[in-house]
Amino acid sequence: MTGINRKFELAVRPLGMPKRSDWNYKEEPAREPNQGELLVKILYISLDPAMRGWMNEGKSYVPPVPIGEVMRALALGRVISSKNLEFAVGDSVYGRPGVQTLATSDGNGLSKVDPNGSPLPTYLGTLGMPGMTAYFGLLDIGQPKAGETVVVSGAAGAVGTVVGQIAKIKGCRTVGIAGGAEKGRFIVDELGFDAAIDYKSEDLRRALQTHCPNGVDVYFDNVGGDILNTVLTQLARGARIVICGAISQYNNTTPIKGPSNYLSLLVNRASMKGMVVFDYASRYPEAARELADWIAGGKLKTREDIVEGFETFPETLLRLFTGANTGKLILKVADA
Amino acid sequence: MTGINRKFELAVRPLGMPKRSDWNYKEEPAREPNQGELLVKILYISLDPAMRGWMNEGKSYVPPVPIGEVMRALALGRVISSKNLEFAVGDSVYGRPGVQTLATSDGNGLSKVDPNGSPLPTYLGTLGMPGMTAYFGLLDIGQPKAGETVVVSGAAGAVGTVVGQIAKIKGCRTVGIAGGAEKGRFIVDELGFDAAIDYKSEDLRRALQTHCPNGVDVYFDNVGGDILNTVLTQLARGARIVICGAISQYNNTTPIKGPSNYLSLLVNRASMKGMVVFDYASRYPEAARELADWIAGGKLKTREDIVEGFETFPETLLRLFTGANTGKLILKVADA
Numbered sequence: 001m002t003g004i005n006r007k008f009e010l011a012v013r014p015l016g017m018p019k020r021s022d023w024n025y026k027e028e029p030a031r032e033p034n035q036g037e038l039l040v041k042i043l044y045i046s047l048d049p050a051m052r053g054w055m056n057e058g059k060s061y062v063p064p065v066p067i068g069e070v071m072r073a074l075a076l077g078r079v080i081s082s083k084n085l086e087f088a089v090g091d092s093v094y095g096r097p098g099v100q101t102l103a104t105s106d107g108n109g110l111s112k113v114d115p116n117g118s119p120l121p122t123y124l125g126t127l128g129m130p131g132m133t134a135y136f137g138l139l140d141i142g143q144p145k146a147g148e149t150v151v152v153s154g155a156a157g158a159v160g161t162v163v164g165q166i167a168k169i170k171g172c173r174t175v176g177i178a179g180g181a182e183k184g185r186f187i188v189d190e191l192g193f194d195a196a197i198d199y200k201s202e203d204l205r206r207a208l209q210t211h212c213p214n215g216v217d218v219y220f221d222n223v224g225g226d227i228l229n230t231v232l233t234q235l236a237r238g239a240r241i242v243i244c245g246a247i248s249q250y251n252n253t254t255p256i257k258g259p260s261n262y263l264s265l266l267v268n269r270a271s272m273k274g275m276v277v278f279d280y281a282s283r284y285p286e287a288a289r290e291l292a293d294w295i296a297g298g299k300l301k302t303r304e305d306i307v308e309g310f311e312t313f314p315e316t317l318l319r320l321f322t323g324a325n326t327g328k329l330i331l332k333v334a335d336a
Numbered sequence: 337m338t339g340i341n342r343k344f345e346l347a348v349r350p351l352g353m354p355k356r357s358d359w360n361y362k363e364e365p366a367r368e369p370n371q372g373e374l375l376v377k378i379l380y381i382s383l384d385p386a387m388r389g390w391m392n393e394g395k396s397y398v399p400p401v402p403i404g405e406v407m408r409a410l411a412l413g414r415v416i417s418s419k420n421l422e423f424a425v426g427d428s429v430y431g432r433p434g435v436q437t438l439a440t441s442d443g444n445g446l447s448k449v450d451p452n453g454s455p456l457p458t459y460l461g462t463l464g465m466p467g468m469t470a471y472f473g474l475l476d477i478g479q480p481k482a483g484e485t486v487v488v489s490g491a492a493g494a495v496g497t498v499v500g501q502i503a504k505i506k507g508c509r510t511v512g513i514a515g516g517a518e519k520g521r522f523i524v525d526e527l528g529f530d531a532a533i534d535y536k537s538e539d540l541r542r543a544l545q546t547h548c549p550n551g552v553d554v555y556f557d558n559v560g561g562d563i564l565n566t567v568l569t570q571l572a573r574g575a576r577i578v579i580c581g582a583i584s585q586y587n588n589t590t591p592i593k594g595p596s597n598y599l600s601l602l603v604n605r606a607s608m609k610g611m612v613v614f615d616y617a618s619r620y621p622e623a624a625r626e627l628a629d630w631i632a633g634g635k636l637k638t639r640e641d642i643v644e645g646f647e648t649f650p651e652t653l654l655r656l657f658t659g660a661n662t663g664k665l666i667l668k669v670a671d672a
Contacts, residue, residue, distance in 0.1 A: 061603050229594065243602045258565065258594030266579045266610030267397050274602030 002030040002039055002081070007100035008313050010065050013057055016253045017321060020314040022055075023071070030102035038082040040093055040103045040110070044306075045313070045331040046074040046124040048158070049222075049320050052250040061276045070098035074129060076113070076120050077103065078336065087112070094123055101310055101333055118292065120336065125158055125328030126295065126302040127288050133244060133277040134162035134220075135287040139170075140280070141242045141273050142218040146171030149212045151231060154222030154247060155196065156183035157320075158328035162291075163220045164193045165300050172218070175211045177204070177227060179323045186326055191301055199227055208234040215239070215268075223248045225257050232261035239270040251321055303327030338366040338375055338417070343436035344649050346401050349393055352589045353657060356650040358391075359407070366438035374418040376429055376439045376446070380642075381649070381667040382410040382460040384494070385558075385656050388586040397612045406434035410465060412449070412456050413439065414672065423448070430459055437646055437669055454628065456672065461494055461664030462631065462638040463624050469580060469613040470498035470556075471623040475506075476616070477578045477609050478554040482507030485548045487567060490558030490583060491532065492519035493656075494664035498627075499556045500529045501636050508554070511547045513540070513563060515659045522662055527637055535563055544570040551575070551604075559584045561593050568597035575606040587657055639663030 009024040033039050054065050054072050065072050075098070079091040084107045087093065095110035097103035113123045125131060137159075144150050150167035154160040155176025164187060167174040175195045176187045184196030195211040197204060204227065208216065215236030221228050224246025231241075249256045265272060280287070294300035305325040307316045310333045319325045345360040369375050390401050390408050401408050411434075415427040420443045423429065431446040433439035449459045461467060473495075480486050486503035490496040491512025500523060503510040511531045512523045520532030531547040533540060540563065544552065551572030557564050560582025567577075585592045601608060616623070630636035641661040643652045646669045655661045 059603070224599070243599070245602070246599055249599075256596045256599065258596035258598055260592045260594035262594055262598070262608070263560070263579070263582055263585075263592070263610070265608060266581070266612065267395070269610055269612060269615060271607055271609035272598070272601060273607035274599070274605055276602065276605055279605060 002032050002104075003102055004028065005030040005100055005102040006310055007070050007098070009069055010055060010067055010071050012067065013064075014055055014251075017251045017318060018052070018055065018314065023314050024068075025311075031104040033081055033083050033104055035083050037104055037106050038079050038084045038087045040077040040095075040097060040105060041080045042075050042077040042097060042101050042103060042333045043336055044076045044121055044124055045099060045310075045333060046076075046128065047317050047320060047329040047331055048074070048129065049245055049247045049250065051317065052321070061278070070100050072096060073099045074124060075103075076123055092120060094128070099313055115336075118295070121304045121306060121328070121330050122295075122302050124330055125304050126162055126291055126300065128328075129277055130158035130328055131162050131291050132280060132284055132287055133275075134159045134166060135291060136277060136280040136283070137242045137244050137275045138163050138166050138218070138220055141275050142220060142240050144170050144172045144218045147173075148217035149173040149175065149214060149236070150218040150220065151175045151177065151208070151212065151216045152220040152222070153177040153199075153227050153231075154245075155187050155193065156326045157222060159222055159244060160220070161187065161191055161303055161327060162300070165191055165294075167218075168192050168194075169294060169299055173212075175208075177223075183326055186303075190303075204230045205233060218242070220244060221246070225249055229257070229259045229261050232259055232264040235264050235268040235270045237268050237270075239268055241270065241272040243272055243274040247321065304330050306330045306332050308332045338368055338440075339438055340364065341366040341436055341438040342646055343406050343434070345405055346391060346403055346407050348403065349400075350391055350587075353587045353654060354388070354391065354650065359650050360404075361647075367440040369417055369419050369440055371419050373440055373442050374415050374420045374423045376413040376431075376433060376441060377416045378411050378413040378433060378437050378439060378669045379672055380412045380457055380460055381435060381646075381669060382412075382464065383653050383656060383665040383667055384410070384465065385581055385583045385586065387653065388657070397614070406436050408432060409435045410460060411439075412459055428456060430464070435649055451672075454631070457640045457642060457664070457666050458631075458638050460666055461640050462498055462627055462636065465613055466494035466664055467498050467627050468616060468620055468623055469611075470495045470502060471627060472613060472616040472619070473578045473580050473611045474499050474502050474554070474556055477611050478556060478576050480506050480508045480554045483509075484553035485509040485511065485550060485572070486554040486556065487511045487513065487544070487548065487552045488556040488558070489513040489535075489563050489567075490581075491523050491529065492662045493558060495558055495580060496556070497523065497527055497639055497663055498636070501527055501630075503554075504528050504530075505630060505635055509548075511544075513559075519662055522639075526639075540566045541569060554578070556580060557582070561585055565593070565595045565597050568595055568600040571600050571604040571606045573604050573606075575604055577606065577608040579608055579610040583657065640666050642666045642668050644668045
């Protein structure tokens with residue numbers, strides 16, 4: 001008896017914010033592992049802004065999730081049955097099993113994590129895809145130099161919190177853009193950002209002028225839209241913009257807003273470059289080591305926003321797009 | 337007696353296309369050179385898209401032309417009187433004397449050119465600012481590799497003609513976007529581009545798919561607007577976009593159009609970078625030597641569109657924005 005697998009399949013391609021009716025919730029017996037396979041009990045599912053893009057039709061950096069299939073998601077779990085020599089019952093594993101509670105796998109794409117090294121949720125956050133995104137996006141594309149000014153949007157999110165803290169470690173003036181006073185206090189008081197801008201209540205352009213008197217040298221963009229467009233007006237000469245995401249635009253039902261101030265790139269000899277973290281896969285171990293050292297040394301703080309209850313998936317996912325989460329949003333499915 | 341200087345001063349900051357009433361035409365005696373000064377008879381005035389930007393208020397890479405002052409322009413002339421030891425009567429000189437027929441100068445910013453080296457107008461085109469812009473924009477920012485596909489807009493213009501020919505010299509597949517069948521024939525039949533796309537009569541996206549089957553590796557953008565936005569949909573992985581100008585937007589009376597497809601930079605790990613040719617001033621001689629060698633070797637053809645008559649300046653300038661010119665637009669003021 002393998003137990004009952006609960007899962008969310010993509011039922012239709014959402015228009016705008018995904019609704020519960022865009023999903024099919026199903027319960028069915030998990031498939032018994034064949035020779036070479038193993039069964040994973042999912043403990044934590046990673047909820048990431050990129051998931052919204054994977055739900056759309058059309059060419060992107062990964063194919064869309066097919067209609068009728070389990071929603072793609074990164075997750076952490078524990079092996080509860082194994083006919084695969086590389087995995088033993090009790091192993092903690094990380095991979096992309098999707099939004100389900102029991103996953104039968106041939107082990108491809110699964111990797112073991114050390115549950116004594118860090119708390120498990122950290123492997124989905126600062127030591128997982130968001131941490132890698134922050135690390136390579138900021139350091140490889142943004143190339144911040146000590147004394148420069150780094151601005152990051154979505155600053156209280158999974159990627160933004162890490163970007164800002166790495167920028168501080170590298171000796172930069174660090175300004176975070178986030179929605180609401182509470183997030184601002186968090187990134188300044190707890191994470192050590194030099195300043196926070198509440199885009200919901202402040203005039204962003206004026207606030208940037210105040211907090212970035214020499215202009216913006218590196219802008220790490222997680223949000224797109226009006227915020228990107230306004231930051232473009234405050235670039236320093238030779239500025240680098242890292243295009244990591246555009247969460248403000250993912251649920252648009254009208255055409256996406258292009259940055260009408262893009263000619264600031266010309267005036268300021270600046271660049272705007274896109275990045276996809278998967279390209280850095282061969283260098284993840286190097287980044288994970290350095291991030292873990294910073295965590296151990298107290299220079300880098302991790303923060304997860306853990307919501308319990310597999311059945312809440314459709315609503316919990318939306319916290320990313322309403323700005324409800326602070327830190328890495330994780331759906332807790334079961335106790336370890 | 338120095339003679340009568342004719343000049344166009346900027347009277348008001350234009351809204352949209354500059355009208356004749358945006359200029360003050362004046363005739364007054366040229367100022368006698370003092371000790372250390374010289375008097376230049378202007379022969380050819382360079383008409384460049386960037387001039388439209390210089391007429392606007394606001395921060396850019398150079399200050400705007402002040403109202404009531406002679407319009408800024410590059411030009412070529414002949415020294416007709418000199419109290420400056422570095423210049424002799426008869427010297428051909430290049431500089432930024434502005435839109436006037438006689439310029440008294442202290443010699444700052446003037447350089448001598450060799451009238452036997454190349455025809456004088458070439459020093460305003462392929463061996464002047466447009467040529468330098470093409471050379472450094474394509475090679476330094478675009479970094480084309482042999483076998484890659486290079487697309488340039490404004491392909492029949494002063495910069496575009498040089499960009500496309502250098503791309504061919506570097507072994508790239510070269511596709512030019514220009515308005516009208518005649519320009520298309522010119523860049524393919526006379527300049528050796530692999531293909532031309534007439535954006536006025538063709539579906540640009542489909543034409544790019546036809547002529548760039550492996551996507552666009554380098555896009556040299558002179559025009560902005562819808563063309564930039566459409567090219568963004570056809571990028572190859574790792575593509576480089578050179579933002580050189582946005583001639584389609586310079587006379588806008590409504591807000592500029594941002595490239596709504598900019599997230600293609602993310603999907604394709606592509607970059608978009610602005611350039612201002614003045615940054616490369618120290619390397620102009622190196623570029624001029626190489627360009628002159630290519631011209632001498634028959635690999636690089638020059639083309640000027642020379643309009644006679646100083647008094648036509650307000651209308652001739654508009655040829656840049658209506659797409660009337662092919663090659664470098666030059667206003668001929670006097671015979672050598």
